[in-house]
Amino acid sequence: LTDRDDRDNEAPDFALYVATDGEASARASLGTTGLPSGWAPSDEGSVSFSESGQRVFFGTTDAPEPEPEDETPEDERVVVDIWNWKDPYLQPMQLLQRSQEEDRTYQAVLDLQSGRVVQLATEGIPSVSVADRGDGSVALGTSNLEYRQLVSWDGRYSDAYVIDVEDGSTRQVAEMIRGQARLSPGGKYVTWWDGFETAWFAVEVESGQKTNLTENLGVPVHDILDDHPDALRSYGSAGWTEGDRAFIVYDRFDAWALDPSGRAAPRNLTEGVGRQSDVRFRVIDLDPDEPYVPTDSDVYLTAFHLYTKASGVYRDRFDGNTAPERLVMDDVRFAAIRKAESADVILYERSTFEEFPDVWVADADFAGARKVTDANPQQDEYLWGTAELVEWTSTDGIPLQGILYKPEGFDASQEYPMMVYFYERNSDGLHSYTVPAAGSSSINRSSYVSRGYLLFVPDIPYAIGYPGESALDAVVPGVLGL
Structure with a gap:
């Protein structure tokens, strides 16, 4: 230009x-x-x-257009905001x-x-x-x-063309969508999530035919723990298979291939292994330049156990004949997983509350793993602490989990000051590393634990309209049970 x-x-x-x-x-x-x-x-x-x-x-x-020159002296200029309801x-x-x-x-x-x-x-x-x-x-x-x-009191909507x-030339294919419409890589379908109907929808571009893709799935594809008074969130999607033949979405545990035309039955790509073992599988995008999820080669999956909070990596092939194969599973957090373009080498971050997220490498089977960075050696100079998963039952009988952070060298026979941070659900972050920092709205875990505090972070399931009572029912029995 x-x-x-x-x-x-x-x-x-x-x-x-x-x-x-x-x-x-x-x-x-x-x-x-x-x-x-x-x-x-x-x-x-x-x-x-x-x-x-x-x-x-x-x-x-x-x-x-050229801006007209304002000859009014600067100290005499008046700025007025004109608006209408x-x-x-x-x-x-x-x-x-x-x-x-x-x-x-x-x-x-x-x-x-x-x-x-x-x-x-x-x-x-x-x-x-x-x-x-x-x-x-x-x-x-x-x-x-x-x-x-409507943004001021309802939500964000859009029309799709x-x-x-x-x-x-344009043609409208969807009206008043609550969510983001997306075009399939090959341009054959437009898809979107409807949080009020809790379903994925697709419109065939050529015919304009609209299909509820998850109507007959048999398992929820909306977040069943989402307790916000709003349209419900989906568990997300992984994209498309070659030629726009199948749209891949998630339930709480597994990945599903959906026929965008609605004619073929949904297929569980992870063979139901996630639901059977309480493990959440999600596809790892190892090639950002590839628009499709392969069905004829290996697919790597992140794995997260919803109750133990262990995580890892599985390998699968979405050909209908293969179950997910566990490569690694541990009481740590795996993140930023990448594969070398021309070698069978995996690069990833591994961390816990105590372990800084350094970079590790392994082969394609996650064997021979070794740490290749030491990015935070100064942590050795400070007291740190530990993170422990705790369980209890709320006043109204709901099994709950939370995190108890303990100072380094914790002695159960001694008394410690304890803080309680309560806001929604945080137990999935058991193995998240927290960099010490000043915080404005949320508590910095490592900073307070390093100073000798016990810190309890309980999960809170909210009844819509009763946030205070819900917090009380969850937090009090959790504190008393420690």
Whole structure:
């Protein structure tokens, strides 16, 4: 992008140039066929290529007008905020987002082979993503313009549209979605989570047919422990298999392959092993450049035991004939798992409350693991402490878990001051490492334990509308049972 042809103007217009063999030529500018009247490329937008390099995406907006010169003395200028109760956003949010809105651009695309320019995003449909890493024939457009006012008392909604990348024509495929619509990698389906119906939905782009993908699954795909007075959260999705043939979602334990057309029955990819063993499986994305989850090669899974809080890594193959194989499982936290591009070497972080998350390496079977960093040796100079999982029953009979942090060298025959931090559920973080730091809204575990405090962090299941009573029913018997 450059304004070299118009740089002498007070508000110069930018143009998109393409250089080939050292020769550069303007391919999109003010007045180019395919751009709205009065629109031009904007230096506020980003420029990117599609995966094949045959398309260039760039941002456009109304050609800027020169700002009128204000001759009023600065000490006499008055700043007034004008707003209306019917505004889409409240005035404080308008002021907060003012610069973002002033710099907003709308995505357009240049086809390098034909030279055709197509405006994809518009003021009515401001957000656009193109299928097949930018090379697809369709794009997904979303717009929240009709529902912005609802943010103040309800939630975030949007409409979804399919956009023809060849001519910019649009077709609405979903209305008032509570959540984020996504386009499948091949551009055949649009999917989204509905937290009110607690279901995953898909729309076939070609036919417009809408399908409830999880209607006949038989197990919940919403977070059964989510006790917020709002639309329920899903357990998430892992993406798609090759050719958009199956959409992969999670229940509390396992991964499922769903036919986006709704014709084939759901298939449990992890063979129900997660539910049988109280282990939560999630797919590890070892190749961010690969848009699909493979079904003909090994897939690595994170594993987390919901009750012991142990974690590890399993290996599976989503071909319908293989059960997950345990590679490693331990009372630690595994994170940031990566595989070397051209070698059978795994890189990962391992930590506990006491053990800093250093980097480890192992082979593809997680054998021969060894630590390769020592990033926090200064911890040896400080008292630290331990973290212990505790269990009890709430006043209303619910089995609960929590974490009891103990000072280093804890002696059960001695008395210690104890603090209780109570907020939602935290026991899954038993093996999380806490860097000592000052905190504003939550307590820093390691800081207080290092100073000789016992720290109790109980899980709290909330009854909607009764947060105080719920906390009392969970915390008091937990404290008394220590």
